[in-house]
Each structure stands twice: as structure tokens, then as C-alpha cells.
Amino acid sequence: MTAAPASAPLTYDQTGVNYELIDPLKVAAQRAAAQTGAHMAGHGFSEVAASRGESAYVVDVGPMYLASIVECLGTKALLADEMARLTGKSYYDGIAQDTIAMAVNDLITVGATPLVVQAYWAAGGSDWFGDAQRSQALVAGWKRACDICKVAWGGGETPALAGVVADGRVDLAASCTGIISPKERLSVGDRLGAGDAIVLLASSGIHANGVSLARKLAERLPQGYLTDIGNGQTFGEALLAPTVLYSPVTEALAAQGINPHYCANITGHGWRKLLRHPKPLTYRIAQVPPVSPVLAFMQKECQLDDHEAYGTLNMGAGFALFVAAKDAARVVEVAQGLGIPALVAGSVEEGPKQVLIEPIQVVYGADELQLR
Amino acid sequence: MTAAPASAPLTYDQTGVNYELIDPLKVAAQRAAAQTGAHMAGHGFSEVAASRGESAYVVDVGPMYLASIVECLGTKALLADEMARLTGKSYYDGIAQDTIAMAVNDLITVGATPLVVQAYWAAGGSDWFGDAQRSQALVAGWKRACDICKVAWGGGETPALAGVVADGRVDLAASCTGIISPKERLSVGDRLGAGDAIVLLASSGIHANGVSLARKLAERLPQGYLTDIGNGQTFGEALLAPTVLYSPVTEALAAQGINPHYCANITGHGWRKLLRHPKPLTYRIAQVPPVSPVLAFMQKECQLDDHEAYGTLNMGAGFALFVAAKDAARVVEVAQGLGIPALVAGSVEEGPKQVLIEPIQVVYGADELQLR
Numbered sequence: 049m050t051a052a053p054a055s056a057p058l059t060y061d062q063t064g065v066n067y068e069l070i071d072p073l074k075v076a077a078q079r080a081a082a083q084t085g086a087h088m089a090g091h092g093f094s095e096v097a098a099s100r101g102e103s104a105y106v107v108d109v110g111p112m113y114l115a116s117i118v119e120c121l122g123t124k125a126l127l128a129d130e131m132a133r134l135t136g137k138s139y140y141d142g143i144a145q146d147t148i149a150m151a152v153n154d155l156i157t158v159g160a161t162p163l164v165v166q167a168y169w170a171a172g173g174s175d176w177f178g179d180a181q182r183s184q185a186l187v188a189g190w191k192r193a194c195d196i197c198k199v200a201w202g203g204g205e206t207p208a209l210a211g212v213v214a215d216g217r218v219d220l221a222a223s224c225t226g227i228i229s230p231k232e233r234l235s236v237g238d239r240l241g242a243g244d245a246i247v248l249l250a251s252s253g254i255h256a257n258g259v260s261l262a263r264k265l266a267e268r269l270p271q272g273y274l275t276d277i278g279n280g281q282t283f284g285e286a287l288l289a290p291t292v293l294y295s296p297v298t299e300a301l302a303a304q305g306i307n308p309h310y311c312a313n314i315t316g317h318g319w320r321k322l323l324r325h326p327k328p329l330t331y332r333i334a335q336v337p338p339v340s341p342v343l344a345f346m347q348k349e350c351q352l353d354d355h356e357a358y359g360t361l362n363m364g365a366g367f368a369l370f371v372a373a374k375d376a377a378r379v380v381e382v383a384q385g386l387g388i389p390a391l392v393a394g395s396v397e398e399g400p401k402q403v404l405i406e407p408i409q410v411v412y413g414a415d416e417l418q419l420r
Numbered sequence: 421m422t423a424a425p426a427s428a429p430l431t432y433d434q435t436g437v438n439y440e441l442i443d444p445l446k447v448a449a450q451r452a453a454a455q456t457g458a459h460m461a462g463h464g465f466s467e468v469a470a471s472r473g474e475s476a477y478v479v480d481v482g483p484m485y486l487a488s489i490v491e492c493l494g495t496k497a498l499l500a501d502e503m504a505r506l507t508g509k510s511y512y513d514g515i516a517q518d519t520i521a522m523a524v525n526d527l528i529t530v531g532a533t534p535l536v537v538q539a540y541w542a543a544g545g546s547d548w549f550g551d552a553q554r555s556q557a558l559v560a561g562w563k564r565a566c567d568i569c570k571v572a573w574g575g576g577e578t579p580a581l582a583g584v585v586a587d588g589r590v591d592l593a594a595s596c597t598g599i600i601s602p603k604e605r606l607s608v609g610d611r612l613g614a615g616d617a618i619v620l621l622a623s624s625g626i627h628a629n630g631v632s633l634a635r636k637l638a639e640r641l642p643q644g645y646l647t648d649i650g651n652g653q654t655f656g657e658a659l660l661a662p663t664v665l666y667s668p669v670t671e672a673l674a675a676q677g678i679n680p681h682y683c684a685n686i687t688g689h690g691w692r693k694l695l696r697h698p699k700p701l702t703y704r705i706a707q708v709p710p711v712s713p714v715l716a717f718m719q720k721e722c723q724l725d726d727h728e729a730y731g732t733l734n735m736g737a738g739f740a741l742f743v744a745a746k747d748a749a750r751v752v753e754v755a756q757g758l759g760i761p762a763l764v765a766g767s768v769e770e771g772p773k774q775v776l777i778e779p780i781q782v783v784y785g786a787d788e789l790q791l792r
Binding site: 064065066067069070072073074076077078080081083084085087088090091093095100104105107109110111112114116117118119120122123125126161163164166167168170172173174175177178180183184186187188190191194195198199200201202203204205206207208209210211212213214215217218219221222223225227229 | 436437438439441442444445446448449450452453455456457459460462463465467472476477479481482483484486488489490491492494495497498533535536538539540542544545546547549550552555556558559560562563566567570571572573574575576577578579580581582583584585586587589590591593594595597599601
């Protein structure tokens with residue numbers, strides 16, 4: 049692939065991830081995995097079949113549900129490495145939070161209270177761990193994110209995998225285990241329906257999705273990551289704003305007796321994730337949140353139209369809660385009380401499966417998100 | 421590091437993993453992690469403090485304990501890749517089992533029933549997934565290992581991480597979540613004591629530890645992985661024997677009312693792992709199991725004395741169960757009934773913390789295993 053001239057649009061398709069190669073394995077894995085749910089019966093338990101295809105897998109163990117997940121950071125650490133080279137600072141405290149957020153924000157979608165996080169930090173060689181500033185930032189950031197989410201950091205793996213992980217790099221992932229208790233908190237979409245309000249929680253920036261696109265863009269900016277995005281911040285610094293951790297919101301809601309009918313973590317595929325649940329419903333968005341400066345900058349510089357931008361990036365909304373209309377205002381209040389801007393953005397209606405984002409006249413149809 | 425001449429001994433220290441660089445981060449992470457256990461109180465739960473430093477982390481959630489873990493395969497996939505190049509076969513079905521074994525065999529040490537496994541398959545680029553033979557082997561092997569362990573394959577991640585994972589490679593890991601129920605099954609060592617019998621379960625070969633040493637050895641063998649190890653098998657084929665999954669044994673024991681007092685998964689550090697529990701006890705081994713041909717070959721070719729060999733490799737014993745003396749014979753019977761050779765190898769005694777392997781006159785003192 050040759051570099052696109054700076055005047056041409058830059059889309060996610062150009063970032064080098066070829067889903068046509070990955071998808072057959074993904075489908076085969078999903079089919080094989082689905083067959084293993086039957087093993088739970090031998091233990092006197094059962095899987096929550098509706099959690100297949102959701103962001104976390106759920107098993108009914110009697111008095112409570114058990115939810116678990118493993119999630120990777122992706123390539124955001126490459127961006128931190130490049131910024132460290134340019135500025136001499138370490139950004140791994142934020143990178144740690146990003147990694148935990150990938151796991152925790154997915155786990156809570158099913159109504160789970162995250163309890164334990166395990167760290168997976170696989171380096172390209174022992175040398176990686178020798179950078180004390182970076183190592184300490186990673187540990188401190190990981191600890192702080194656990195504190196924010198009130199999870200126990202159970203342990204983890206810190207292998208040196210020369211030849212497997214690229215030289216000088218680290219592959220970061222987190223697993224998270226939680227419980228859904230009381231069982232009424234389970235939210236796999238059976239209560240999702242027409243009349244529900246859609247509450248969007250603010251993102252802090254790009255979070256950890258769309259990073260490949262950002263890296264491609266940096267390559268063609270004359271000043272790269274040091275480009276001022278228009279508010280005095282460099283592109284690199286703005287990109288490295290850590291992902292918001294949303295579990296304090298879902299826990300505070302539970303404490304007030306509010307159980308979302310469904311949740312969607314807005315990551316890859318941007319707002320198309322609002323289509324996540326298989327039910328045929330229309331999601332009408334009447335209000336969009338402010339777009340953070342770094343996302344507005346990316347949209348402009350990559351020349352993405354709104355359909356492409358909102359279908360790829362979070363555009364200011366990091367997490368969607370589908371709640372009973374009567375609870376919507378209180379959900380916003382709870383989130384804002386925790387310092388996370390939120391708004392009642394729209395509602396769920398009977399109708400064909402689609403997202404209608406009215407303020408920008410963007411529509412995503414059922415065929416624009418294939419996750420199962 | 422220059423290659424050692426073929427006549428010189430080859431030890432683990434020469435494989436390029438420098439623990440002096442990794443350990444400070446590990447210690448800092450363990451300290452920070454330990455502070456987060458207090459968060460469980462806010463949920464009405466508590467951590468099992470004695471599980472800190474054990475192979476899996478345990479939380480008391482009331483009616484049961486929750487155990488969780490994330491484990492990586494290490495570098496064994498590099499060996500599979502090289503053998504695939506030499507023979508045209510795919511070894512990823514076995515590699516999948518190895519990866520799950522790393523997680524499951526650790527999780528069961530605390531008395532847990534493994535319930536859910538999540539797959540972490542991070543490739544160096546989308547192309548990796550395009551090799552259909554390899555992908556199908558990975559999926560099939562993963563599924564079969566889940567079937568053997570009666571765990572549900574909950575899902576996972578299959579990211580393409582160009583620039584993070586080495587080109588053409590895959591970073592494989594598994595997370596595993598289980599429960600300890602009834603709670604009497606918890607085995608974090610409080611019941612371990614003098615008079616207990618030590619039952620060793622057979623390994624299938626190298627499992628997934630000592631792989632770096634094996635790779636170094638292959639480099640200096642004139643025929644490399646295709647060297648006949650003396651029984652008609654090539655070195656590479658023998659190394660790729662998949663790790664034994666031991667959870668059927670611990671589950672069968674539980675079904676018979678036998679709860680081990682303690683367990684040690686014999687991985688890195690070989691038989692020094694028998695010293696895992698902090699209690700000051702002497703582990704006297706009167707009988708050693710047969711050494712599998714590939715490990716005997718490695719010991720000879722690397723010129724390892726018994727102290728080095730048993731302190732690095734599993735030497736025929738993949739898992740140790742510390743059980744009440746009266747149960748020992750039945751434990752052996754149960755394991756053998758499941759096709760896993762086992763023997764009552766020795767016993768636990770009052771005395772200084774050490775392992776005495778009498779048949780080969782090897783002693784490991786307390787200072788030869790530092791895990792906490």
C-alpha cells in the first residue's frame with residue numbers, strides 16, 4: 049500500500065486490517081465455542097445463551113451469574129512509544145487505564161459488577177521491563193484504574209516473549225471477571241424495547257479504537273503527532289487521553305435500583321454499535337454530544353463524512369445505556385455526579401433495525417454491523 | 421551472546437530471559453495489586469489473602485469462591501512454526517491445548533472447577549489468520565481441550581496487531597474463571613502439613629516450559645528439530661506433545677470426596693515448584709517417575725546435571741498433589757483411571773524448607789525458589 053496523498057480521504061479500510069482474512073476464523077471459533085456451553089450442565093449450571101455474541105460471556109451458577117472476558121488494548125501502545133520518543137515523557141499510566149477500560153467497559157454491558165482484573169503484559173524481550181519510568185507508570189496507572197473501578201488486581205503475567213512480541217514493544221491485555229448479583233441486573237437485551245431512552249456517556253477522546261487510522265494520519269501530517277489540533281494540544285497528547293472507565297456509573301445506577309435494559313460499549317465500528325442487539329428496533333437519536341477536539345480534527349484531516357466518522361469513531365459518546373424512559377434523567381444525573389457528561393440522546397422505537405442520527409442526517413442499516 | 425560450542429553445557433541462563441530486568445516490575449506490580457484486595461469489602465466480599473502468590477487469585481463471594489487467572493503460552497508457537505516449515509504439518513491443535521493447559525492447570529491448584537475459558541489470539545497481522553489449515557487446527561484444538569476440561573469457551577479476542585506482535589507470529593494466551601464450591605475445596609495450603617503424601621502426575625513431555633532452552637539446543641544440533649531423539653521420534657515432534665490437562669483428575673477426586681491439601685503445577689523452575697507454599701516443610705521424594713524421552717534427550721544434550729535438570733524441566737512430573745496419606749493410593753488410582761500415570765512419590769515432613777529427591781540425591785533449599 050502506498051501512502052495516500054495528503055489531499056485524499058483516509059479511511060479505516062486503508063489501515064491494513066483485513067477482516068476478510070480474520071472473519072472465517074472468527075466464525076469457526078464462534079461456532080466451536082457455542083458448542084461448549086453445554087458443558088455447564090455437567091456442573092449443574094447453564095450458560096446464558098443470550099450472552100453469546102454480547103460483549104461478555106455469562107454463566108448462571110445458581111445464586112448469581114458469573115461474567116468474564118479478555119480484551120486487548122490493540123495498538124495504542126505504539127502511539128505512546130512514539131510520543132515518548134518525541135517528548136521524553138511516559139504515557140503508560142494512561143495506557144494502563146485504556147487496557148483495563150477495554151475489559152471493564154465491556155464486562156459491565158451485561159450488568160456485571162467487575163470484581164477481578166488480571167494483567168497480561170507480554171513484552172518483546174526482558175529489556176522492555178528495564179525502562180523503570182515506563183514500568184512504574186504502567187504499574188501506577190493499572191493500580192489507579194483498579195481503584196476507580198473498585199476491582200481487585202488479582203495478578204497476571206509479565207512474560208518476555210522475544211520473537212513473538214515485536215522487539216521493543218509490549219502486548220497489553222486484561223481479563224476481567226465479575227458477578228451479576230442480584231440476578232435481576234442481567235442485561236443481555238431481553239428487556240430492551242420500544243419506548244426505552246438512549247443515554248450516551250461522554251468519551252474522553254479516541255479511547256482505544258480508531259488508533260490505526262490516527263497513526264496513518266500522523267504519518268501524513270507534516271508535524272505528525274506534534275501537530276496542534278487547534279486547542280493548543282498536540283495530536284499525540286490528545287490521542288493519549290485515557291479511556292473513560294464507566295463501571296462507577298453502572299454501579300451507582302445499581303445502587304439506586306436502576307438496571308439498564310441494555311448497554312453498548314462504543315468501540316470499534318463507532319455508533320454502529322448501537323445496533324448491537326439482534327432485535328429489530330429503530331434507534332432514533334435526536335441529540336448528539338459535543339465532539340472532542342481530537343475526533344473533530346481527525347474527521348476533518350481524514351476527510352471523513354459524518355457517515356464514515358460516526359461509523360468508525362466514538363464521536364464523543366463512549367458508552368450507551370438503554371434505560372426505561374422514566375429513569376433517563378436520573379441516569380444522566382448520576383453520571384454527571386461522577387464527572388462524566390451525559391445526555392438523553394434519543395429513544396428506541398418499533399421499526400426496522402437501524403440507527404437514525406437526526407441532527408447529522410446519518411442512517412445505519414442492519415447490514416452495517418455484522419458481529420455474529 | 422555468541423552461540424555456545426556444541427560441547428559446552430547449555431543452561432536456562434543462556435536463553436536470553438533476564439529476570440533481573442523483569443523482577444523489579446513484578447515486585448512493584450505485586451505490591452500495588454495487593455493493595456487492591458481491599459476493594460472487595462465495598463462489594464460485601466473479601467479476597468482470600470492466602471491466594472496472593474498462589475497460581476490463581478481467589479475471592480470469597482459468599483456462597484462460593486471465585487478463582488481467576490490469565491496465562492500465556494510463551495514461545496512454544498515459534499517451535500510449531502518452525503516444525504510446520506520443516507514438515508508441512510500444522511501443530512496448532514496441540515498448541516491450543518498447551519495454551520489452555522497453562523491456564524487450567526494453574527486454576528485448579530486452588531481447588532477450583534474451571535468453568536469458562538476465554539481465548540486471546542493476537543496475530544502480527546491479518547495475514548496470520550489467512551492460513552486456513554493452521555486456523556482450523558487452532559480452533560479444533562481449543563475446542564477439544566475445552567471438551568476435555570468440561571469448560572465453556574466463552575469467547576475471546578482475535579486482534580491483528582501489526583507492529584506489536586512480531587510479523588508472521590501469534591501471541592497466544594487464555595484466561596480462565598472458575599468457582600470453588602463447596603467452599604471446603606479451597607486449597608491454598610492451610611491444610612498442607614507433615615504426614616501428607618506427595619502424588620505426582622505424569623507429564624507428556626516438555627509441556628510449555630523450558631521451550632527457550634529447547635530452541636537453543638535445536639540451534640546447535642546438526643539436524644536441529646529433525647534430530648532423532650533415540651526412539652524414532654524427531655526432537656521437534658516430541659517437543660510438541662501437548663501439555664496434559666489435569667482438571668479431569670481434580671474434578672474426579674472432588675467427586676470422590678478427596679480434596680487435596682495443596683497442589684503445585686510443575687512448570688517453570690521444574691521440581692523447585694514443590695517448594696511453592698511458604699510453610700517451612702521438607703518434601704522428601706522417595707520415587708521419581710520415568711523421564712520422558714524428549715526430556716532425557718535434552719538433559720543429555722544440554723549436559724545438565726540432575727540438579728539443573730530437575731530444577732528447570734518437569735522431568736516426567738507435570739503436576740503435584742499433596743494429599744492426606746490415607747487418600748494417596750486412591751488418588752493414583754483415579755488419575756490412572758483417566759489415563760494419566762501417577763505415583764505416590766514421597767511425603768511431607770517437619771523440617772527445614774527443602775525438597776529432597778533421594779533417588780538422584782538432589783536437594784533444593786528454600787532460597788532456590790523465589791516467587792513472592
